[in-house]
């Protein structure tokens with residue numbers, strides 16, 4: 108069994124106790140220690156800025172032309188924190204409890220409690236940086252609800268929360284760049300990890316403009332490289348998001364945890380055809396006010412506005428009256444799939460359900476008329492007042508929907524369908540965020556995280572910033588305090604030479620295949636296999652087939668891929684080929700993990716294991732563990748970390 112090194116003591120005191128007794132590095136020694144931070148999204152920017160501010164020498168890397176372009180910028184809906192500004196019963200414990208329950212009892216209690224504790228610090232930190240969170244008329248920060256909760260604890264900046272938070276973290280990072288504590292390497296991709304005497308000591312990075320390979324030393328290496336949802340080809344992730352950095356670490360011995368735990372988000376714009384390479388999220392915040400429904404008759408072709416109220420099935424409200432449209436994402440996604448599979452889907456593909464704002468517009472309109480003391484108001488005025496309120500809250504999301512679909516969501520219900528959105532799996536880390544390799548840490552979406560088998564909305568930004576601003580500054584010091592006598596290792600050390608040689612040989616091999624099929628075509632085929640057989644529903648039979656298909660695809664890729672251009676130039680096709688090759692290997696591991704877990708939990712839904720009413724059926728006796736896979740000679744060995752619930756009592760999740 109794996110040891111997560113969780114501190115002793117009562118749950119609510121573990122983190123305080125840890126911070127009070129952790130080893131420290133004095134300021135003079137900090138200046139001598141070098142840290143490599145790969146990734147400058149929210150997790151990486153916040154970590155690099157904090158460590159720079161503390162006095163460490165930091166080198167930060169990202170593959171985009173600026174940290175401002177990290178995938179984090181796409182986050183729309185908000186960030187959770189247990190501030191209880193609404194006085195609606197929120198607390199650190201409730202945020203902790205909701206997250207553990209939302210994750211279907213497959214997350215570590217101690218980590219989740221720490222996350223809930225520091226959530227409030229994040230808001231203070233970001234407000235101090237000037238992040239323009241939405242405010243009430245009186246000036247207090249405003250909140251809204253996300254799925255899986257009955258309180259309002261989500262802080263937001265219109266529909267651009269990630270962008271505003273990233274600007275805050277970016278300016279903190281740039282301040283350190285200007286001060287010289289952080290050296291920024293944009294358009295650089297980590298392609299190898301360097302290990303010396305069992306410890307992570309550096310990386311090989313490829314300059315994506317010149318194609319050159321570079322060696323970089325660090326006393327410790329932090330991977331903040333995001334999630335791997337693009338293994339599915341179609342996802343809401345940024346097009347460049349990939350698994351390569353984590354995969355290189357995995358190949359060098361870092362365990363990969365719960366790879367099959369994927370989040371399928373219920374409210375995305377449905378796939379419209381084969382030509383598509385990207386899916387668009389409609390933020391979960393829209394479920395605050397929007398009502399989800401399908402016609403009560405199968406194959407009803409009438410336009411939505413012609414379907415009378417009593418011929419509509421608000422299936423989430425019907426099945427889950429306590430949480431209604433705000434059930435967690437895994438539950439809402441499966442319910443939509445169930446309705447569509449049963450023939451009640453809408454739109455031309457019949458793979459969609461309605462998200463309707465008509466009732467919210469009327470409700471807000473009446474409240475606004477009353478607020479303004481308007482008597483005898485016409486229905487048109489009420490509707491207009493309501494639309495104005497909705498526009499203020501969700502205007503940019505509505506515009507985005509109209510731009511993509513050509514339909515006006517103020518007039519016609521939106522059509523939505525679940526899509527791949529986030530990956531709960533990732534590099535296994537202990538309580539200190541350290542991977543199974545000494546000196547190698549993983550933060551943000553890149554680690555297997557605090558979300559168990561299903562992440563609640565608005566919790567990823569919280570976790571990334573908690574890791575970067577508030578956790579790693581303590582836990583890394585604990586490791587580095589024993590490294591103060593380690594001098595910088597010159598990069599002509601044989602381990603650097605060997606790692607660079609390995610990276611170079613792989614790139615040369617890729618470009619020399621000179622086959623007939625594009626990188627994109629392989630990615631698309633991989634995505635289809637994984638979506639069909641390791642997506643929203645999985646079965647042992649399908650997973651076994653998928654493993655064979657992915658293995659065959661890997662062979663074909665390495666014998667027939669065609670990459671135009673050369674190595675020593677800017678060559679995005681070559682960059683992508685390396686990433687897709689890693690996705691193919693990950694795809695096999697995801698199916699293996701899903702096959703090994705003979706239960707359903709959260710986003711992992713094995714068709715064989717469900718309750719009579721179609722809910723996920725866990726097997727706590729046999730599967731209450733984190734599955735951490737070690738790669739050995741191109742094969743995998745499973746290690747388990749037992750999950751011990753001391754405070755929360757795992758039960759069948761109910762949102763009824």
Ligand SMILES: Cc1cc2nc3c(=O)[nH]c(=O)nc-3n(C[C@H](O)[C@H](O)[C@H](O)COP(=O)(O)OP(=O)(O)OC[C@H]3O[C@@H](n4cnc5c(N)ncnc54)[C@H](O)[C@@H]3O)c2cc1C
Nearest residue numbers: 146147148149150170179184185297333551552565567568
């Ligand atoms: C459309 C959308 C909306 C979302 N909305 C919300 C929301 O409202 N609330 C919420 O909590 N969460 C939301 N999420 C999830 C959340 O945005 C992400 O989980 C989070 O931003 C991930 O941050 P990160 O710092 O871990 O990674 P990222 O932001 O993905 O950053 C990864 C970084 O790693 C770098 N990198 C990767 N590989 C390499 C490599 N090999 N070499 C060098 N650099 C590398 C990249 O350049 C980048 O800088 C949303 C996600 C999507 C897709």
